[in-house]
Structure formats: structure tokens, C-alpha cells
Amino acid sequence: MTDTDVLTGLGEIIHEIAGIPAEQVVPTASFSDDLDLDSLTMVEVVVACEERFGVRIPDDDVPGLKTVSDAVAYVHRASVPA
């Protein structure tokens, strides 16, 4: 799974949950400021990411995911066996 795959998948998830065009889900976009996702929508996105990418994202790590690139990097790290 490449970072591009994760970015594409994240775009589709955010489009499905929040109705935001996937093209707006770019690496530099802030979830709260640019994409206007509230904290509960962010939870829904995280849960969908867990299912789609087969990773575990604990509650405590969610506040650290500020931008799309934070999430892509997190999924990348979490999906590579340590």
C-alpha cells in the first residue's frame, strides 16, 4: 500500500462520510480548518480508516492527526510490521 493509495482511500472515505469532494483531500489540508470536519466526524473517518486500511488508531492518537499528511503517515507507519 503506497502513500498514494492511502491518500486516495482517505479522499473516498471523507467524501462518503462528509460529502467533501475527494480532490480537496490534499496532503496539506487541515481536517478541522480546511475540510471543516468536527471532532465526531473525525472519529467516523478514523473508524473507516481502521476498517479500510487494516490498522489500529487508538483514541489517544486521534488528536495528533491534524492534517491529511499526518493521517497518511500514521496509516503508513501502522501498517508496516515493526
Add this chain to the structure above:
Amino acid sequence: MPPLACPAPAAGAALLGVGAARPRRVVSNADLALRMDTSDEWIRTRTGIVNRRVAGDGESVVDLAAEAGAKALANAGVQPGQVDLILVATSTMDFAMPQAAPQVAGRLGSQAGGYDVGAACAGFCYALAAAADAIRAGSARTVLVIGSDRMTDILDPADRGTVPIFGDAAGAVVVGAAPSNGVGPLVAASDGDRSGLIAKAPDAPVLAMDGPAVFRWATTQLAPYALRACADAGIEVADLAGLVAHQANLRIIDALARALKLPAEAVVARDIIESGNTSAASIPLALDALLAADAVPSGGPLLLIGFGSGLSVAAQVVLCP
């Protein structure tokens, strides 16, 4: 010594009537926006709530419980003297003693025994199960089950994460012995390792809640319990006339309804829009609203599920009175 006698069991327990008590004062989202950093849009999009009731003088946990209880008895056509057990689910009494149940009995002109049930937002379903079990075992014939909470008493008035969500109210049902059973088996569970997510700790005077973490738990973990409550009652989800979930957050309720794949014609209780989250009161309060609107048929199966602080879950299927 010979073995001691057992009470004679009843064939079943059934809901006979429902009642509710809503405090007089309505507080809208716009009212809240005048005194704290929030807005109608912020509250609606995150919770679905538009209004909530805030209790005032003469509307204590016991006052509200007694009013809801009296209405449920009248609705059931049961006299206070016929009640032999009163259970009050609450977590907002001012004092540990006396409990609410005997005070409610006194207000109703009843000398029934009774006790209070904790379990916070799951409390009503636990109390309902205890009532139905007592009736089926023969320990009681007619039980008044009440959920009553004044959540606004335990909030930090400056906390924009809790003040918009919670409200005050009471709801009640009368449960009685019946020739056929109308209260399904209880499915109960807890996750005590996460008890800190919704807590009023001894050193803190107010409720603290990790909203996003609770939201995640509720939207991802509850459906299996709800499905088991249906299976244990011997019915299919497709047979449900409605879902009356604890009114915690409209987005949680809608997520649960989607996860259960409820039939399109099933009614989903959304009393939270007008009442907020009233903790132990929310399920009977929402049930009362559905019945008042003639939204569910008599005898129709309703899935009840309470969940919250603990973390605690309790679910059962009931047949509408």
C-alpha cells in the same frame, strides 16, 4: 428443616402504561449561545439537539419521578395501592440517603417497597429487567419503574462539551404480571477499564466526559448487544416496530439504526431533539413521546438499549403497551 417456600411464578411480565414528566423551562440552543461559546449550528450538527428542559423549584428528582410515576399509573389504569415494588433509576440524587424510591412511594400514596438503581444512562433498562424478573419469579405482581435525572445539577456551567447535551426529566413505566411475556431477556455488559470516559469523580463536583471517545465506543460497539437482545427475545430485527435507544446523541442513534439495518417502517425515537440527553429518564421519556404521537402500534416490539457511564450497556426488547 423443610425447604422454604418459593413464590408462585408468573407466566410473563408486560408493560401496562407509560408516563413522563418534563420540567417547565425550555432552554434553546439560541439561549445557550447567549451565555457561552457555542451556537445553534455547532450544537445541532454534533448532537441533533434543539431544545432541552432545565428543572427548577418544585422539580427535584423525586418530584419529577413522582409526576411521571403517577401518569404511568393513570395510563395503565393501576391504583397506587396495587403497586408492590418501585424502582427508580437515577444518578443525580442530592443525598445517598434517603433513596428516591420510598419518597416517590409516599408521594403516590403507596407503601410499596423499593430501591434506587445506578448504572447511569443504562439504569432504566437494568431497572426494567429487575422489575420483569421480580414479576416472573413471583416476588412482585405490579412494579413501577422510573428513570429520573437532573443532569443540569452536575454540569460545569462553562463546559461547552456537556452543557448543550444534557437536560432534566423523568419517565416511567408500569410493569405487571401477564399471561404472555412482553419484556424480553436482558443483555447486559460493561467495559469498566474505560470508566473514566464519563465520570463524576469524588474530587470533582461536575461531570466530565470524553465526547469523541464515547462517541466512537457507542457508534462501533453497541450493535452486537442490540442484535443479541432481539435474538434472545426470539424476534428478527425485521420484526421491530421501533428503536428506543438512550437519547445520548442523534448521530449515535442514527448510526445504531443503520448498523442494525432496521426495516424502513420501523420508528426510531428521536426525542433527544426536544429533550437533550436526560440520562436514566431518556428511554421512558422517548417511549412516552412515541406513544403520545401514536407512532407505534400496541403490541409492537420495540428494542430498548441504554448505554453510558461505566461503561455500561443494557438492552431488551419489549412489547408496546
